[in-house]
Amino acid sequence: MMRIILSIYILLLSFSGMANESSSRIYKDLQKAHSLKRVLYVAAHPDDENTRALAWLSLGENAETAYLSLTRGDGGQNLIGEELGADLGVLRTQELLAARSHDGAKQFFSRAVDFGYSKSAKETFEKWGKELMLADVVMVIRKFKPEVIITRFPPDKRGGHGHHTASAILAIEAFSKAADPTYMPEQVKEFGVWQAKSVYWNASSWWNKEIAAQAKDNENYLVADIGGYDPLLGMSYNEIGTIARSQHKCQGFGAIVERGSRLEYFEHMAGTKLKSDFFEEVDKSWTKLVDANFDKNFKSLLNNFNFANPVASVPLLFQIKKGLEKLPASYFKEEKIKRIDDIIINCLGLYIDLTGTDFSGLSGEVIELSLNLTNRSDLTVKVLEEQNWVTCEKNEEVLIKTIANPAINFSNPYWLEKPFVNLFTVVNPRDLAAPISRPSIEKTIQLKIGENTMAYTVPAIYKWRDPSYGERSRELIVTPNFAVNFEESNAVLKPNETKEVKLKVQSFKKDLADEIVITAPKGWTVSPTKINIEIAKKNAEQWVTFKLTPNAQAVKGDLTLSNKNGQPLQYYTEIKYDHIPTQAIFRQAVLACVPLDAKIIPGKVAYINGVKGDVPKAIQQLGFIVEEFEVSDLAKVDFSGFETVVLGIRIYNVYPELKNFDDKLFAYVKNGGNVVMQYNTASRRVKSESFGPFPFELSRDRVTDENASPTFLAKDHALLNSPNKITADDFKGWVQERGLYFATNWSEEYTPILAWNDVDEEPVSGGLIVANYGKGRFVYTGISFFRELPKGVSGAYKLFANLLSYQP
Numbered sequence: 001m002m003r004i005i006l007s008i009y010i011l012l013l014s015f016s017g018m019a020n021e022s023s024s025r026i027y028k029d030l031q032k033a034h035s036l037k038r039v040l041y042v043a044a045h046p047d048d049e050n051t052r053a054l055a056w057l058s059l060g061e062n063a064e065t066a067y068l069s070l071t072r073g074d075g076g077q078n079l080i081g082e083e084l085g086a087d088l089g090v091l092r093t094q095e096l097l098a099a100r101s102h103d104g105a106k107q108f109f110s111r112a113v114d115f116g117y118s119k120s121a122k123e124t125f126e127k128w129g130k131e132l133m134l135a136d137v138v139m140v141i142r143k144f145k146p147e148v149i150i151t152r153f154p155p156d157k158r159g160g161h162g163h164h165t166a167s168a169i170l171a172i173e174a175f176s177k178a179a180d181p182t183y184m185p186e187q188v189k190e191f192g193v194w195q196a197k198s199v200y201w202n203a204s205s206w207w208n209k210e211i212a213a214q215a216k217d218n219e220n221y222l223v224a225d226i227g228g229y230d231p232l233l234g235m236s237y238n239e240i241g242t243i244a245r246s247q248h249k250c251q252g253f254g255a256i257v258e259r260g261s262r263l264e265y266f267e268h269m270a271g272t273k274l275k276s277d278f279f280e281e282v283d284k285s286w287t288k289l290v291d292a293n294f295d296k297n298f299k300s301l302l303n304n305f306n307f308a309n310p311v312a313s314v315p316l317l318f319q320i321k322k323g324l325e326k327l328p329a330s331y332f333k334e335e336k337i338k339r340i341d342d343i344i345i346n347c348l349g350l351y352i353d354l355t356g357t358d359f360s361g362l363s364g365e366v367i368e369l370s371l372n373l374t375n376r377s378d379l380t381v382k383v384l385e386e387q388n389w390v391t392c393e394k395n396e397e398v399l400i401k402t403i404a405n406p407a408i409n410f411s412n413p414y415w416l417e418k419p420f421v422n423l424f425t426v427v428n429p430r431d432l433a434a435p436i437s438r439p440s441i442e443k444t445i446q447l448k449i450g451e452n453t454m455a456y457t458v459p460a461i462y463k464w465r466d467p468s469y470g471e472r473s474r475e476l477i478v479t480p481n482f483a484v485n486f487e488e489s490n491a492v493l494k495p496n497e498t499k500e501v502k503l504k505v506q507s508f509k510k511d512l513a514d515e516i517v518i519t520a521p522k523g524w525t526v527s528p529t530k531i532n533i534e535i536a537k538k539n540a541e542q543w544v545t546f547k548l549t550p551n552a553q554a555v556k557g558d559l560t561l562s563n564k565n566g567q568p569l570q571y572y573t574e575i576k577y578d579h580i581p582t583q584a585i586f587r588q589a590v591l592a593c594v595p596l597d598a599k600i601i602p603g604k605v606a607y608i609n610g611v612k613g614d615v616p617k618a619i620q621q622l623g624f625i626v627e628e629f630e631v632s633d634l635a636k637v638d639f640s641g642f643e644t645v646v647l648g649i650r651i652y653n654v655y656p657e658l659k660n661f662d663d664k665l666f667a668y669v670k671n672g673g674n675v676v677m678q679y680n681t682a683s684r685r686v687k688s689e690s691f692g693p694f695p696f697e698l699s700r701d702r703v704t705d706e707n708a709s710p711t712f713l714a715k716d717h718a719l720l721n722s723p724n725k726i727t728a729d730d731f732k733g734w735v736q737e738r739g740l741y742f743a744t745n746w747s748e749e750y751t752p753i754l755a756w757n758d759v760d761e762e763p764v765s766g767g768l769i770v771a772n773y774g775k776g777r778f779v780y781t782g783i784s785f786f787r788e789l790p791k792g793v794s795g796a797y798k799l800f801a802n803l804l805s806y807q808p
Contacts, residue, residue: 021346023307024232028059029346030305032104033339034298036286037063037279040144041105041202042137042171043152044163045114046073046092047248050152050202051103052241053264056226058104060237061279064335066106068140068433069096070133070167072415075114075736077681079252079654082612083575084787087585088250089114090413094580095247097435102244107435108144110136111415111424116736117704118162119758121169127422133166135184137174140433142191143331148278149175149199150266158207168201172270175199191331197281198271202264211265220268222278227262238262249579252653294323310347311377317344318452341454349376352458354402354443356476358538359462360508363410363478367441369460371400384446404441404460410570410586411440411477440478474582479508482533483572483586484516484561489614490592490792491548491559492621498549501591503561505542506572507535515564518546521557521593525549550595556792558590594792598622599723601805603643608634608658610651610678618789619646622801631655634664644674644804649786652680652691659689666693670774676803679741679782692780693773696746701764702782703738703756711755713765719753719779719802726802730795739783742766749773750780770806777806 021029039057043049049067058065074089083091093109100107110133118124125133141149151168159165177183179195200222205211215221229236238258246254266278274280286295297319306312321340327333345352351374361367375381375392382389385400392398409417414437418425426432439459447454460476487502503516516531527547535542548559561569568588575583604625607616619626624644629637631651639645645668651658669675670693677691682698690697710731712720720726731738738756743766746752755765770779781803788796 023310026310026346028232031062035062036284038146039063039065039148040146041067041150044070044167046096047251048152051244052238054105055103055241056237068108070110070112071114073114075116078250080250090583091575098247099244108140108433113422120162121165124162124166137170138178141178142194145194147197147282149196151201175270199269200266201269203267215265222266224264225261226264227260290323314347354458354460356462360477360479367404369402373398382448411584412586441476477584480570481509482507483570484589486591488617489790492594492596493550494597495552498547500545501548503544507540510538517562519560523551523554554595556594559593561589592792596794598798598801600801606642606645608647610648613786614790631658634661639668647677649678650680669776669778672775674777674806676779682741692778694747694749694771696743698741699744701742702740705758706734708738708756714753724798735791737784739767742782743769743780
């Protein structure tokens with residue numbers, strides 16, 4: 001089927017999968033369909049996987065290969081946009097699937113939420129619950145039934161991150177547990193037990209610079225050159241792997257394409273110690289699984305495949321499918337049949353799509369669809385319309401009008417349907433470990449090719465013409481009548497201060513007539529409490545406003561919205577990038593209301609954007625006048641009219657050319673300005689560089705415990721006292737962490753203000769340092785204001801107000 005469906009219906013992803021492929025790609029997929037090799041790769045996050053090794057295993061060894069990522073990367077940072085938290089997890093999930101579309105592997109997940117950097121497996125298991133995680137990994141092994149399990153990390157501190165180490169520990173323990181019939185017997189009933197042959201660690205010179213010498217002639221290692229060239233694909237496996245790696249764009253992992261030899265080292269961890277090959281112990285055969293004739297037919301198909309006329313293989317493909325249907329129910333059976341079905345569609349050059357007239361349909365209402373089928377083969381294809389078979393001859397197009405009755409639920413990633421903390425709740429057991437939700441709307445059509453029939457499920461999409469791009473498409477989603485989006489994620493107000501709150505209403509219904517009912521937390525007054533909504537056109541937007549005022553007794557809480565029937569209103573988010581399909585997320589619309597008596601010294605702030613985020617909005621909430629600039633604007637910006645210049649997060653990582661303007665920034669400081677530099681990652685490129693008018697460097701030091709007690713190193717310093725007195729109470733209620741990439745090796749002109757430490761570690765004091773330079777001030781902070789401010793953490797607002805108001 002067409003490539004656009006590959007991008008949105010990726011749940012059962014395979015290399016040729018949903019697209020009409022060339023003959024060589026079809027043959028590659030036939031090789032994999034015939035193969036009984038299976039390997040599971042295990043790590044912790046999106047982008048942890050070795051895409052080059054996956055490409056070699058999946059496309060070189062023709063093994064059914066899967067990557068199990070324990071998390072969706074929700075706790076990470078974002079180099080390309082504003083998504084953080086759950087939204088970032090959705091983006092990184094799709095980037096993983098984009099990578100899999102190149103390297104040909106499948107994708108699984110556990111229920112674990114990425115809670116940010118963890119310094120030990122012990123802490124990781126305390127958050128997630130080791131037994132719950134072990135059950136998830138065992139389930140994937142029993143379901144997928146790999147011959148070999150490969151971990152990306154070692155089961156000790158060399159993993160560097162508690163999640164990394166935990167992933168290896170779980171893989172090794174699950175290797176044994178999956179074969180134990182007494183462990184999770186309810187799983188055994190559904191999937192049976194499974195004993196993989198071996199567990200290997202995909203070791204690397206990251207951990208051991210002497211690995212090449214150590215692995216030579218060492219029975220504990222398998223060494224493989226994964227750089228082989230595949231003429232069917234027109235690329236080598238490490239080429240494909242680096243292209244796949246580059247799909248992790250939000251993590252900055254774009255890579256130069258590699259070609260030529262590349263050695264990978266695999267160290268034995270558990271099970272059988274293999275001699276030379278991952279699959280030397282595979283003892284299954286199609287003759288044992290089905291019968292001798294089945295294997296004979298399959299080999300005949302491979303040996304006699306007609307690259308100039310792939311449709312000639314269709315009759316034999318149907319015989320193979322009938323043989324597969326004799327197998328007992330299992331994931332393996334479904335996987336192989338799905339692959340054969342896709343190969344049949346590709347051999348026929350059969351184009352199928354199911355399209356709607358818009359990208360959305362209302363929950364519970366009938367949606368009109370068009371089924372388009374174009375036959376580009378010499379075989380007659382028939383499609384069932386109601387009770388009649390409609391014939392489609394060569395180059396003939398059939399268009400069938402049909403309808404769908406969507407479920408009541410709105411389109412959403414299945415793992416976000418319920419509130420979560422450290423684990424996602426999976427409502428439907430069939431979704432457990434699946435990479436994404438099934439399509440919101442799909443139809444199973446019946447096809448007849450000669451005397452053979454087959455059912456084929458097609459997702460509903462919406463297509464449109466983009467004049468500068470061409471054809472575009474996205475999944476057809478199910479929506480409420482309308483959604484509401486607050487302009488800001490929170491309202492931070494002083495007692496008795498009134499703020500006008502802006503609310504965007506997006507209609508998914510024609511002639512919408514409804515009402516927004518506003519409920520504020522205790523101590524907050526809203527006016528009006530109800531807003532009538534009338535929007536004539538579907539997909540039109542309307543802005544409405546209301547006023548919000550806290551009194552002296554106001555408490556922190558969520559303002560909620562409902563419609564005239566009392567149903568909670570939904571906040572609608574779209575995640576749109578060229579390298580992934582558009583993602584739609586609905587969640588209950590709430591506005592965090594934060595009473596805060598934070599003082600400022602008023603002034604203008606110039607915010608120079610690094611990675612996009614909500615910090616500029618938070619600065620406005622404090623009462624400052626904010627102007628945003630890009631690094632490309634700096635040659636013409638006059639800083640003299642600003643009291644403070646703030647450098648956006650990771651600005652030197654994404655815009656290294658900012659170093660060209662250091663002299664201009666430092667001159668501004670020398671003349672009386674105030675510069676606040678937020679954190680940058682200590683990448684290889686910038687780690688050893690010096691920053692600021694006096695030198696300091698970036699480290700990888702961080703404090704991951706959001707409740708770590710602060711130590712005030714400079715109690716009388718203005719940053720802790722003016723205009724707001726900062727106390728230990730201001731560090732309560734923080735989220736995820738204290739900070740990251742703290743300063744190190746700073747010159748004596750800097751004064752460290754705070755120190756923290758994680759459990760059993762020495763205090764680190766580079767999270768906030770400051771130096772006077774000429775008449776002005778320069779501040780570096782690794783404190784995670786980019787997380788705390790959007791979450792309405794009042795203490796973070798007060799401290800940030802002091803940074804922006806700083807006058808020595």
